[in-house]
Amino acid sequence: MTVFRRWILPIAWLAVFAVIAVALAKIAFFDESARASAGDGIVPTGELDEPLIAAWRDTVRHDLELAATVLNDPAAEVKVTAPGTVVDVFFAVGDAVATGDIIASVREEILNDAGDAYGVWSEIRSPADGTLSSFAVVSGQRVAAGDAVGSVAPSTFRVQGTIAPADRYGLLVEPTEATVAIAGGPAPFTCGGLALETPLPGAGAEGQDAAQPTTTVRCAVPPDVRVFPGLSATMTIAGGLAEDVVVVPVTAVLGAADAGVVYAPGDDGEPEERPVTLGLNDGVNVEILEGIVEGDTVFEYVPGTAVNVDCLLDPGAFGCETAG
Numbered sequence: 001m002t003v004f005r006r007w008i009l010p011i012a013w014l015a016v017f018a019v020i021a022v023a024l025a026k027i028a029f030f031d032e033s034a035r036a037s038a039g040d041g042i043v044p045t046g047e048l049d050e051p052l053i054a055a056w057r058d059t060v061r062h063d064l065e066l067a068a069t070v071l072n073d074p075a076a077e078v079k080v081t082a083p084g085t086v087v088d089v090f091f092a093v094g095d096a097v098a099t100g101d102i103i104a105s106v107r108e109e110i111l112n113d114a115g116d117a118y119g120v121w122s123e124i125r126s127p128a129d130g131t132l133s134s135f136a137v138v139s140g141q142r143v144a145a146g147d148a149v150g151s152v153a154p155s156t157f158r159v160q161g162t163i164a165p166a167d168r169y170g171l172l173v174e175p176t177e178a179t180v181a182i183a184g185g186p187a188p189f190t191c192g193g194l195a196l197e198t199p200l201p202g203a204g205a206e207g208q209d210a211a212q213p214t215t216t217v218r219c220a221v222p223p224d225v226r227v228f229p230g231l232s233a234t235m236t237i238a239g240g241l242a243e244d245v246v247v248v249p250v251t252a253v254l255g256a257a258d259a260g261v262v263y264a265p266g267d268d269g270e271p272e273e274r275p276v277t278l279g280l281n282d283g284v285n286v287e288i289l290e291g292i293v294e295g296d297t298v299f300e301y302v303p304g305t306a307v308n309v310d311c312l313l314d315p316g317a318f319g320c321e322t323a324g
Helices: 002-029 032-040 163-169 311-313
Strands: 052-054 056-072 077-078 084-089 103-110 116-125 131-135 148-153 155-163 179-181 189-197 215-220 230-248 261-264 271-281 287-292 297-299
Touching: 056 163, 056 271, 056 287, 077 116, 077 131, 084 116, 103 131, 155 163, 155 230, 155 287, 179 215, 215 230, 230 271
Parallel strands: none
Antiparallel strands: 052 297, 056 155, 056 230, 077 148, 084 103, 103 116, 131 148, 155 215, 179 189, 179 230, 189 215, 230 287, 261 271, 261 297, 271 287
């Protein structure tokens, strides 16, 4: 028994390992026919076909979402309409006023042709509903027509944000309202009187002419919606809705607004340009107004926008110059 364990069993295990090693070496280095048969039918070509897609009908909706803030409407200036001396002041800073309220009376002494003096009365009136936030005149003070002597802070609010110039392409018509959602506030509400304002050259702050102009978007908060200045909000503007229209993926179009180009396979299979007129774009699909019709086949990706094997093999091929 001792002889079997010390000599026979170790020799048997060595023999088994030797047989396994020989078999592995034969497969790795000598069995060419087995490896060739395993690879039958697999031929590396280095070619990758560009995917094609047919234009189809769908619905495209474009909504533009902007980060915005709730702000007080700007204060209205209180101005003098006629020159004279202030006689009486009827309101103090902090008082509520309504449009047309007489804040102060003014009297001007006029001489007639005979040299006699007579008084002409005028009033300084509130230009808006709100709170008299400042008023810088007192009885006996001399004022001139056009002088700004105070301000009325309105009790109304606006929601205001900015829009990038490129995003305006998504607004096919000038919007008149937006939907506003306030973080931690009331349910989303419709905000009317929407206005887009871009300062004219020379009208903005110093350096505005040289800088990229900023377009401000604002709308009026309804009087029955309770808000506070400084609240963060999301403003959603409906850019448009196009139903049952011809569409293709945005990846198939060179251009994003108005005019574009798609590429269709020619007789030789190579891409051929097709000018198209573009409509709404939802970031995934784009509406085609003219240039191709439903069922027309185009390349799913603009040639040269995606790296492919053909460009790696032949960088000078069509569309590969800009593939990077």
